[in-house]
Amino acid sequence: xxxxxxxxxxxxxxxxxxxxxxxxxxxxxxxxxxxxxxxxxxxxxxxxxxxxxxxxxxxxxxxxxxxxxxxxxxxxxxxxxxxxxxxxxxxxxxxxxxxxxxxxxxxxxxxxxxxxxxxxxxxxxxxxxxxxxxxxxxxxxxxxxxxxxxxxxxxxxxxxxxxxxxxxxxxxxxxxxxxxxxxxxxxxxxxxxxxxxxxxxxxxxxxxxxxxxxxxxxxxxxxxxxxxxxxxxxxxxxxxxxxxxxxxxxxxxxxxxxx
Numbered sequence: 001x002x003x004x005x006x007x008x009x010x011x012x013x014x015x016x017x018x019x020x021x022x023x024x025x026x027x028x029x030x031x032x033x034x035x036x037x038x039x040x041x042x043x044x045x046x047x048x049x050x051x052x053x054x055x056x057x058x059x060x061x062x063x064x065x066x067x068x069x070x071x072x073x074x075x076x077x078x079x080x081x082x083x084x085x086x087x088x089x090x091x092x093x094x095x096x097x098x099x100x101x102x103x104x105x106x107x108x109x110x111x112x113x114x115x116x117x118x119x120x121x122x123x124x125x126x127x128x129x130x131x132x133x134x135x136x137x138x139x140x141x142x143x144x145x146x147x148x149x150x151x152x153x154x155x156x157x158x159x160x161x162x163x164x165x166x167x168x169x170x171x172x173x174x175x176x177x178x179x180x181x182x183x184x185x186x187x188x189x190x191x192x193x194x195x196x197x198x199x200x201x202x203x204x205x206x207x208x209x210x211x212x213x214x215x216x217x218x219x220x221x222x223x224x225x226x227x228x229x230x231x232x233x234x235x236x237x238x239x240x241x242x243x244x245x246x247x248x249x250x251x252x253x254x255x256x257x258x259x
Contacts, residue, residue, distance in 0.1 A: 017040040021100030042086040044071035083133035096134035105161040107136030123168035143186035195240040
């Protein structure tokens with residue numbers, strides 16, 4: 001059963017942002033930064049204890065309205081139900097940030113098909129369900145901003161434990177391009193390609209990884225690109241814009257050394 005909590009109060013003139021995977025990492029920090037910009041929030045994640053604590057923090061610090069819902073994005077029926085319930089409670093959803101994801105993975109054929117299937121189901125199939133639900137709302141409203149959180153790894157095929165993750169994130173970029181090609185009236189579509197941003201997902205990664213930035217700094221670059229409604233953004237711009245250009249043209253043997 002869907003569980004949605006929040007406060008019924010007038011919505012912000014800036015609008016309502018729905019963020020999935022908002023209980024930790026990039027989603028959690030995006031919620032803080034969008035609230036600071038004056039948006040009301042519709043937040044969902046599997047871990048409702050952390051989600052509700054975040055909602056209380058944001059209400060206290062910004063005075064913004066925050067609604068929360070328990071959601072597993074691999075449950076497509078639940079995704080549609082939660083998104084439409086948020087839209088009903090607020091009367092509108094202005095932006096949907098498809099952010100929920102996992103970082104599992106293993107080299108293909110090494111006995112960990114479960115990890116790769118879980119990654120594909122969450123990061124692509126779950127994102128597709130979110131996109132379906134968001135577009136139903138946006139088509140009905142005649143407007144909306146869809147934001148798909150991809151990755152720099154989506155630009156080329158990745159090796160070993162990153163293979164499935166990169167393929168799923170590349171799928172998001174293709175979804176975004178397809179929707180832009182459809183030229184739906186009133187719809188803006190952004191795909192964001194974060195570089196190395198410290199988060200719960202990569203907490204196990206060596207602290208001195210080249211080009212790694214802290215969560216607040218990295219998310220600020222993401223939010224700025226989203227606010228500008230960029231069709232595509234590599235963030236933070238330095239060094240990921242030049243790296244992104246290089247990754248598209250360099251031979252695979254050289255790309256391997258960058259990842």
